Amino acid sequence: MDVDLSVEKLSKHFKEFTAVDNVSFDVERGNFFSILGPSGCGKTTLLRMIAGFEEPSEGTIRIRGRDMASVAPNRRPVNLIFQHLALFPMMNVAENIGFGLARRNESKAEINKKVGDILERVNLPGFESKKIHQLSGGQMQRVAIARSLVLDPTVLLLDEPLGALDLKLREQMKIELKRLQEQVGTTFVYITHDQSEALVMSDYVAVMNEGKFEQIDTPQKLYARPTSPFVARFVGNNNRLLGKVMKSSGGLTELATPNGDKIRAATQLNVTPGSRAELFIRPESIIIEPGELPDLNRLQVVVGSVLFDGANSQLLARSGDADEELLISLPQNRQFDHIRAGDHIEIGWDVSAGNCFVMS
Amino acid sequence: MKKKVLSLFIAGGFLFGLGAGANAETLELLTWKGYAPQSLVEKFEKETGITVKTTYSNNEEMIAKLRATRGAGFDLAQPSQDRISSVQEKFNIYQPIDYSKIDTALIIPSMLEAVKKNTMVDGKSYGVPHVYGTSGLIVNRKAAPDADDYTALLDPKYEGRVSYRLKRPTLIAMAFAGGTDPFALYGDEAKYQELMEGIGQKLIDAKGLVKTYWTNGDALLQSMRSGEVNVAMAWDNGGWKLNAENPDIDFVAPKSGALGWIDTFAIPAKAENVEAAYKWINFMMRPENAAVFTNAEKYGTASAGAIEFYEADVKANFERSFTKADIDNIKWYPPVPAKLEEIEGKILDKVKASN
Amino acid sequence: MTPLSRARSRLPLLIFLTPILLWLLLLIVLPHFDLLRMSFRVENNSGDMVWSANNYLEFFREPIYWLTFTRTAVYAVIVTVLTLCIAFPVAFYITKVAPPRFKGFFSLLLLMPFWVSELVRIYGWMILLRESGVINHFLVAWGILQQPVELLYNDIAMIMGLVYTSMLFMVVPLLSVLDSLDDSLIEAAYDLGSNSATIVRSIIIPHAMPGIASGSIVVFMLSLGNYLTPNLMGGKNSLWFTEQIYNQFIASFNWNQGSAFGFLLLVISSLIIFIGLKLTNQQLSRVIR
Missing domain, CATH: 3.40.190.10 (Periplasmic binding protein-like II)
Incomplete structure (x- = not known):
């Protein structure tokens, strides 16, 4: 596969502060690549360096192999969708979309045709003469995307463009954006702090924290096998259990939690007994009343509260006098509707379901 | 009202x-x-x-x-x-x-x-x-030794070194300097208008010589002190004030008569x-x-x-x-008929507007 | 709301508005009516006052009057354009380029000259520019000039003085309108391939148009109505229309003619602004806001 965007050892230092710290990654042609991280992690700075609005302190950015070091933003084959879209309020829809084309000195007829085509593509046919303030949030979104896509950029950069939308519209736009990307085949680099956006749309997700990439992986792997405690905590819901390593052999490590529970977890390497470790276990990996299933960690817990939320209903339960409550997903067949707060239940999970990290 | x-x-x-x-x-x-x-x-x-x-x-x-x-x-x-x-x-x-x-x-x-x-x-x-008091000339004797009448204000010798007010005394003074007694024409509006138009034209022709038309007495004295203006039409007391500072500068009663x-x-x-x-x-x-x-x-x-x-x-x-003789020659202003000031106003506007 | 309670809720408003309305009526509206009435009165040959439009016709009949007006209006337009050309980069620098902590400082610097009266500002200029002034002194001392030259009393000095006096009134509306311009619009235009010139032309100026228009109106009106600066800095060639009005009132005792000129100034300058707004496609309501 061809690489559209290649970032190598890229850093950005501000006064006494490093926003982007030695980041390297490649994005293949046609991929939807997301950079996921909390606010302030440096993802916007990274994106602005790719777009050309910030000068990197170190490292190189290549687009289709061409070094972008001395290329101004208006000459780069990338376009940026701004967080607040930055549509030009003094122009109508057609003028907004045709703006970049006009800068390339394309003919009026050519521009009109391309604008019409791209509006068709983003499901806004006939919107040419509409004013920006007449559009709904979703329509503005699509005009902004159309304005960049019509220029046929090598890489389209998106800076949390769904952030300002309400929840329902955001869900809808996620799907629409994904579909659009598949249709046009343009390489997308998308930054967000919303893990669900990243997981739903992306081919690859990079999790960023304090200027560094923690992990680059497919959404599935990122979810199932996070390589760092930060990723485990940041991507999806996770229960975190702390414990001391009792013994470790043959890829199986036994932990003792502060309140005396014994837990086994699969680990890749053997761990020195006595060191401290943390285990992350997904709410949906926990089985309620597991019966006779083999190879499970089993705990007796007291239900603290029942959180009914339709398909996403969950329980909060505590083992003995443990510090933290465990979050447990309720299966959708409603077989546990009888559970009430204060009930004593047994839970369990497969020893290979959790992710265990040694703490330094 | x-x-x-x-x-x-x-x-x-x-x-x-x-x-x-x-x-x-x-x-x-x-x-x-x-x-x-x-x-x-x-x-x-x-x-x-x-x-x-x-x-x-x-x-x-x-x-x-x-x-x-x-x-x-x-x-x-x-x-x-x-x-x-x-x-x-x-x-x-x-x-x-x-x-x-x-x-x-x-x-x-x-x-x-x-x-x-x-x-x-x-x-x-x-x-x-x-x-x-009287209106006459304030002259810097060193730079303009022969300025002795209002006509000096129109003399190309003093180009850029001349200043006067664009007010009626200037018109009256120019009339006397030209040999006509304007006060004698106070009763004859048409003749007076003709006289004033002639004077207006003279002032327009000589406009290039003027440094500026002064409006503020102190500002004029400052210009004379610094040598920017050497011949000016002004009140006698201003000339005497300057004379105390610089003996070269003095008030001069013009030959055709100071205006009293x-x-x-x-x-x-x-x-x-x-x-x-x-x-x-x-x-x-x-x-x-x-x-x-x-x-x-x-x-x-x-x-x-x-x-x-x-x-x-x-x-x-x-x-x-x-x-x-100068004292006997002082021209005291008689009462001015109302209509004349309008005539003069228009002439003065024309002078100021001309290029 | 019942009529009674509505009336009650309006009462405080009325109490607050009354002084302002009285002020407007007594000191602005009534005198204007009186001036308007006066402008249509002329003295006939037997010395009686009669109704006539002669005062207005006189303006068009006598070239010196309408030529002075045209000259004044043209110079006011030049001053407005120059002020805009200087103020725009200044306002842009303060809002978009300067470090945020200096913004207040720069605005203060702009404001400083306005802590003294216009007269003092003009005398300041005169001290600098006059033949025996500061600039000439240095030019001669440095050997750039053999002889001092008169820098005052010409149209360029006058225009400079008017531009200086008008700066603040142009910068302030521009500051507020440029402040409201989202930086990302500029970046977006850049990102979409425009160069600086296109960004200024197609993004910044259209966005700033209401501010440009309101600043221009204020500067145009202030320049047109200025009296001191043209008189003191322009010197002998600077007949300004306001001076014409002053002369009618003060020197010629012709209040009727003066009132007519005053109203002509009001009407024609409003017309010029109206045409300007139409040409730039602006609405007065938006501009005033």
Whole structure:
């Protein structure tokens, strides 16, 4: 596969502060690549360096192999969708979309045709003469995307463009954006702090924290096998259990939690007994009343509260006098509707379901 | 007009009504800069307990101010004697002077009679003489040794070093310099217009020589001091003031005659404190007070005995600038008929607008 | 709301508005009516005042009057354009380029000259520019000039003085309108391939148009109505229309003619602004906001 965007050892230092710290990654042609991280992690700075609005302190950015070091933003084959879209309020829809084309000195007829085509593509046919303030949030979104896509950029950069939308519209736009990307085949680099956006749309997700990439992986792997405690905590819901390593052999490590529970977890390497470790276990990996299933960690817990939320209903339960409550997903067949707060239940999970990290 | 005055009164009443009533007696004086020296104001206030409030102005603005209020707002004004009768006829902004309230023994008799005659409307007189002086040339002798008449203002020799006011005295002076007596044509509007148009054209032709048309006396003196202007038409006292600093500069009585003016005391029609006005007139005409004014401002006054209190240089100034013949040649302004000022105004506008 | 309670809720408003309305009516509206009435009165040959439009016709009949007006208007337009050309980069620098902590400081610097009266500002200029002034002194001392030259009393000095006097009134509306311009619009235009010139032309100026228009109106009106600066700095060639009005009132005692000129100034300058707004496709309501 061809690489559209290649970032190598890229850093950005501000006064006494490093926003982007030695980041390297490649994005293949046609991929939807997301950079996921909390606010302030440096993802916007990274994106602005790719777009050309910030000068990197170190490292190189290549687009289709061409070094972008001395290329101004208006000459780069990338376009940026701004967080607040930055549509030009003094122009109508057609003028907004045709703006970049006009800068390339394309003919009026050519521009009109391309604008019409791209509006068709983003499901806004006939919107040419509409004013920006007449559009709904979703329509503005699509005009902004159309304005960049019509220029046929090598890489389209998106800076949390769904952030300002309400929840329902955001869900809808996620799907629409994904579909659009598949249709046009343009390489997308998308930054967000919303893990669900990243997981739903992306081919690859990079999790960023304090200027560094923690992990680059497919959404599935990122979810199932996070390589760092930060990723485990940041991507999806996770229960975190702390414990001391009792013994470790043959890829199986036994932990003792502060309140005396014994837990086994699969680990890749053997761990020195006595060191401290943390285990992350997904709410949906926990089985309620597991019966006779083999190879499970089993705990007796007291239900603290029942959180009914339709398909996403969950329980909060505590083992003995443990510090933290465990979050447990309720299966959708409603077989546990009888559970009430204060009930004593047994839970369990497969020893290979959790992710265990040694703490330094 | 009535409505406007009324509305101003009401608004003024809201703002100042309470305050004004409680105040001590005041004299609202509308006068020229320098005509009410601070030392004399203080002396007057001490003697009479009347507070003097001065507003500085010139002939045209004095008339406009009093016309706007139909003679209200001031207790005493100081227009030139030639600008009283026609204005009074038309706008009725002054009240007749009660000469019995004035200590006429203090005033040079010939001057009092002349002013009485010139300010007479319907058998009543409206002015008391106060200050007199002349307009002529102020010349820097070093740079312009032969400037001895108004024509020097039009002489290409002094290109860029000439300054005068774009006001009626300049037109009058140019008429005399050209050999015509404009005062003789006061009665003949058409001829006067023709004369003025000719003078206007001369001024337009010579406009390139002018540094600037001065409007502020102090600014003119500054220009002469710094050598930016060497020949100017201005009042005699300015030349004498400069002479004290730089002997090269002096006032020169022009060959075709200095223009003599007399500024008066006149009481506005709706003056509120007429008594204070008469007190001020009598106070200012007392020889010792008149001399204080003359010594400071270098202007002569109509006070009969003041000459004894003059400082030596004041006398010397006069003797240096005026020979006996020059004094006889002074052209005293007769009262100006109303319509003429409009003619002059248009001519002056044309001069200023030309390139 | 019942009529009674509505009336009650309006009462405080009325109490607050009354002084302002009285002020407007007594000191602005009534005198204007009086001036308007006066402008249609002329003295006939027998010395009586009669109704006539002669005062207005006189303006068009006598070239000196309408030429002075045209000259004044043209110079006011030049001053407005120059002020805009200087103020725009200044305002742009303060809002978009300067470090945020200096913004207040720069605005203060702009404001400083306005802590003294116009007269003092002009005398300041005169001290600098006059033949025996500061600039000439240095030019001669450095050997750039053999002889001092008069820098005052010409149209360029006058225009400079008017531009200086008008700066603040142009910068302030521009500051507020440029402040409201989202930086990302500029970046977006850049990102879409425009160069600086196109960004200024197609993004910044259209966005700033209401501010440009309101600043221009204020500067145009102030320049047109200025009296001191043309008189003191322009010197002998600077007949300004306001001076013409002053002369009618003060020197010629012709208040009727003066009032007519005053109203002509009001009407024609409003017309010029109206045409300007139409040409730039602006609405007055938006501009005033």
